[in-house]
Amino acid sequence: MANRALTQTLSDDPMGGTVRRTVLPNGLRILTESIPSMRSVSFGVWVGIGSRDETPALSGVSHFLEHLLFKGTKRRSALDISAEIEAVGGETNAFTAKEYTCYYARVLDADLPLAIDIVCDLVTDSVLTEADVETERGVILEEIAMHDDEPGDEVHDVFTEAIYGNHPLGRQISGTVATISALTRKQIDGFYRRRYRPETMVVAVAGNLDHAKVVKAVRAAFDRAGWGDSPAVPAPRRSRTSRVPARSGQIVVHNKDTEQAHLVLGCTGFPRQHDDRFAVGALNNVLGGGMSSRLFQQIREQRGLAYSVYSFTSQYSDAGLFGVYAGCAPGKVEEVLAITRDELARVASEGVTDAEVERGKGMLKGAVVLGLEDTGSRMSRLGKGELLYDELLSVDEILRRVDEVTPDQVQRVAKELLSRPMSLAVIGDFEDGAFTGALD
Template sequence: MVNTHVCGNGLRIVSEKIPHFRSVAVGVFVNAGSRDELPEENGLTHFIEHMLFKGTETRSAKQIAREFDRIGGDMNAYTSKEYTCYYAKVLDHHAELAVTVLADMFFNSKMDPVEIDKERQVVLEEISMTEDMPDDDVHEQLWKVMYPHHSIGAPILGTVQTLQSFTKEKIEDFMERHYTPRNTVISIAGNITPELIRLIEKLFGTFNRTNRPKNYLLPDFTAGHSFKTKETEQGHLCLGYPGLSMQHPDIFNLAVLNNVIGGSMSSRLFQEIREERGLAYSIYSYHSAYSDHGALAIYGGTSNEQMPELQEVILDTLAAIKTNGLTREEIEDTKEQLKGNVILGLESTSSRMSRNGKNELLLQRHQPHEEIIELIEQVSAEKVQNLMSLLTENPAISIIQSKNASLT
């Protein structure tokens, strides 16, 4: 059972006790992601995520790492377009230490200008690494195409130009605006105790910063094109289509549609492109859902010479789905797969912690897994067919092609 406790300052603690587990997973979720950045701040949310690991008033970066290594724990963080998460997973008898260190990082990080300059170089290398991986870069380019005038399309890592402007003052100003009690959720799952919940409230439940309401502008999908050439062995293709928000009533119908298109090894695209034609090693689709919108994307990698055929087969496959719909067998098989994913996710404290944290932060509600199973069961061919309009005639397209070859 998921319990939510609201502290006096508005911060929420979401807990799920699982007494037969020996681990505890804890996450600090902040409702601030790359979408919340001004154009000149692009990449700042991700940069702050890095800086919280660079030392506090009482712990150096090395000491933070050693405290978790010596107890066999795992600690990390990630930044998304709508939120940032700092998390740890430890044995239950080390849970109080994990929470204490996370709180120290959250409140007492020094933001030393020397460390800022060093970490700036680290993130620049991270950007270079992404650009050297065309199967990642092609997705970044796709989001720029789909949302060219909205922060949701900007890269989470930022750019070389914006990174140069980050200072201690900019970091602290951003945190003052966004790292507020009402923007923060502590999610914890596993073999937890009442004492641990009280410690979390003691550490996180008293800080005060002005809570500012979010005024998100709805992003408009754009069916544009992006083309790059790089020194690669393969060409890389992404097609993007409008999707649904995470709160949309048809979200599970879209999950089934995506899975049949390219979300599994038995999907239409995998079977036709890889198994039947041998056109690509990697071919898949995915749906990214956010608080007020979403996007469906398809990726494939192949030789420059086969790129036109790959794109043609993808479009023909989508056209066949739009014309004929999905088979009853495809829908039933996919429903079983999705239900299996839900149940298997219950066997990990990390997945429960993550699910509860995101649900509380972005949805302010928690669906029992029985309710989710029932919603999946309600998926029907007719409901899926109603979503075919998302597969527009003019998708957003991103292509990275190998140099010294031409695309016909």
């Protein structure tokens, strides 16, 4: 019994395929969605470890490790990894988030065994040589520099830090020049050995596949690396009840010689599994989720003050953010800020119209369905669903929950969310002390 894998069918979605889940004795979870009409397959290994799991001294280590795992294993060089995938017309990549990291490949269905072998090999058996650490350190420092040259991206990091301060959620995923320069091969390898274990991982696969064959191939790949011996249970999902310290009323201005000023105005939001998350999604679409949104119409269409303006939400297991971004001429920041604050206050006090709610819900439903048109997005749905949520909702169930959102619910959420104390982050050519009193 100790070596038996437990398999169950989670759903047979008429808008997709059959979803099955197997838990191996070592705690590794394997989820597949069989879609016979597809001729491609996306394979991903999701690790429940991200930048919020790092100490201050190790800031950026998850992202550093993501780079290094592609540099070579005991069986493959970095060139081998890329050449073998590209020889069959496939692609492989990875990304790091604050609460997880994902390594994936997309290939023709006939080449799924190769994708499984390569991705599992690099995740479980990387050698992490000293030379590769030094080479990739330079690459990551260039990546940080490139990010710093994009103030439209950088201002989001400034805003997040303004809200969460020194908490891990407030730190940049990439780390800083100081932390990346100081990280040693021993520190990175130690983080890898401690954190990357079968019980912290989810394998997600979508496309034209056979579940039993996928399980057999994944199990063999993990066994080959010596990762299949120790019995374990899947790591629990992150706590939904922990309290993340957050600040409000912050005004942070980074002086930089830019043609445009970039600003984010916002506040704390709702966590990932909040009961009102679908209402928040509809509200976000009404405020700044598209060209028909209030902020786009007020700031760009009617006044021509900005080219790019939108609202956004970020959700974590126990915290969240809401914000509005705009890029405009430096002399227009105060006007854009005033319009934004007035519009948010108006929605908080008066709500939005029934027609706007229906439009916001329609945008949500369209994003769900259109976002599942390829195997990569379906693979991501499986990985995130298992790793981050208590349940894997079918497409029909998601659409039903969106349809159940009412104007009264959106108005209640708007009043609660948009009445929270705001913070402001600005990047541009401004003196110290600029915008003092802008939130009064």
